[in-house]
Amino acid sequence: MTTEATSKMTLLRDLEPVVEANLNRHLATAKEWFPHEYVPWSQGSDFDGVLGGQAWESSQSKLSEVARTSLIVNLLTEDNLPSYHHEIASFFGRDGAWGTWVHRWTAEEGRHSVAIRDYLLTTRAVDPIALERARMRHMAVGFASEYGVDVIDSIAYVAFQELATRVAHRNTGRISGDPVCEQLLVRVAQDENLHMLFYRNLLTAAFELAPNAAMRAICEVVKSFQMPGHTIENFTRKSAQIAMAGIYDLRIHHDEVLTPILRQLRVNERDTLSDDGERARDELSTFLASLDKAATRFTERRQVSRQRANARAAPA
Ligand SMILES: [Fe+2]
Ligand SMILES: [Fe+2]
Numbered sequence: 001m002t003t004e005a006t007s008k009m010t011l012l013r014d015l016e017p018v019v020e021a022n023l024n025r026h027l028a029t030a031k032e033w034f035p036h037e038y039v040p041w042s043q044g045s046d047f048d049g050v051l052g053g054q055a056w057e058s059s060q061s062k063l064s065e066v067a068r069t070s071l072i073v074n075l076l077t078e079d080n081l082p083s084y085h086h087e088i089a090s091f092f093g094r095d096g097a098w099g100t101w102v103h104r105w106t107a108e109e110g111r112h113s114v115a116i117r118d119y120l121l122t123t124r125a126v127d128p129i130a131l132e133r134a135r136m137r138h139m140a141v142g143f144a145s146e147y148g149v150d151v152i153d154s155i156a157y158v159a160f161q162e163l164a165t166r167v168a169h170r171n172t173g174r175i176s177g178d179p180v181c182e183q184l185l186v187r188v189a190q191d192e193n194l195h196m197l198f199y200r201n202l203l204t205a206a207f208e209l210a211p212n213a214a215m216r217a218i219c220e221v222v223k224s225f226q227m228p229g230h231t232i233e234n235f236t237r238k239s240a241q242i243a244m245a246g247i248y249d250l251r252i253h254h255d256e257v258l259t260p261i262l263r264q265l266r267v268n269e270r271d272t273l274s275d276d277g278e279r280a281r282d283e284l285s286t287f288l289a290s291l292d293k294a295a296t297r298f299t300e301r302r303q304v305s306r307q308r309a310n311a312r313a314a315p316a
Pocket of ligand 2: 109
């Protein structure tokens with residue numbers, strides 16, 4: 001076995017008691033909920049095709065274009081669960097506390113796509129045929145973790161990713177203009193928050209076990225972070241629309257995703273770092289400073305373009 005593989009096994013074993021404690025905390029905290037209660041079934045009707053109902057038309061959707069885009073991105077992201085399960089099951093294993101967590105997490109995530117799809121179809125918010133074709137294309141691509149065999153990189157990625165997903169759901173609900181949609185996405189976001197807490201606690205424990213390796217892993221993950229749905233068709237265009245609407249942008253990513261987790265990990269206060277750990281912390285702080293600047297530039301440009309759009313829309 002390679003040294004890398006041995007250290008992976010050792011770290012997984014050393015973290016097992018932390019996984020068990022956090023699994024128990026999670027199970028005691030997570031409240032059971034039912035996706036069907038969040039879907040306004042009375043608004044639904046048969047579609048054309050097999051049942052001979054009414055075909056979908058864009059005029060039936062009550063949602064704005066960007067709300068639809070964001071819901072579709074969030075749903076396709078959730079739809080790729082089989083690939084995420086494959087990645088974390090092959091990585092963390094299916095035995096002991098790790099395995100129990102992997103299966104429980106997968107079951108909880110499974111509710112998200114069920115609930116969001118039921119909402120979108122019942123309310124005729126999006127084109128059901130385009131949605132299904134997009135799901136087929138997206139899932140056919142799959143999702144592969146960029147972080148290979150490194151345990152801490154993988155834990156760091158999921159900690160940031162769960163919080164990013166929480167914020168994306170929460171803000172999509174907020175801009176949807178539909179209280180039923182918002183209520184559903186608030187509920188989904190609560191699940192993502194508990195997932196984030198689980199992984200963040202694990203990352204904190206990894207920091208205690210291997211401070212320099214943890215610091216390097218966090219630095220690399222923050223620098224290379226991509227949303228889990230980044231392989232969705234036209235993701236760049238869609239995420240630009242989502243950023244312009246203030247649902248998820250660089251400012252939110254910096255202030256509401258990266259900063260709170262890094263603060264909680266006490267990255268800047270750690271005094272057990274040496275050599276590469278110190279270098280990684282410096283690199284991280286340089287990266288964050290440039291991200292902060294880019295976020296400010298983006299929000300300024302957005303402000304200007306909104307003002308221009310308002311001026312164009314105003315009567316002469
Ligand atoms: Fe989810
Ligand atoms: Fe999650």
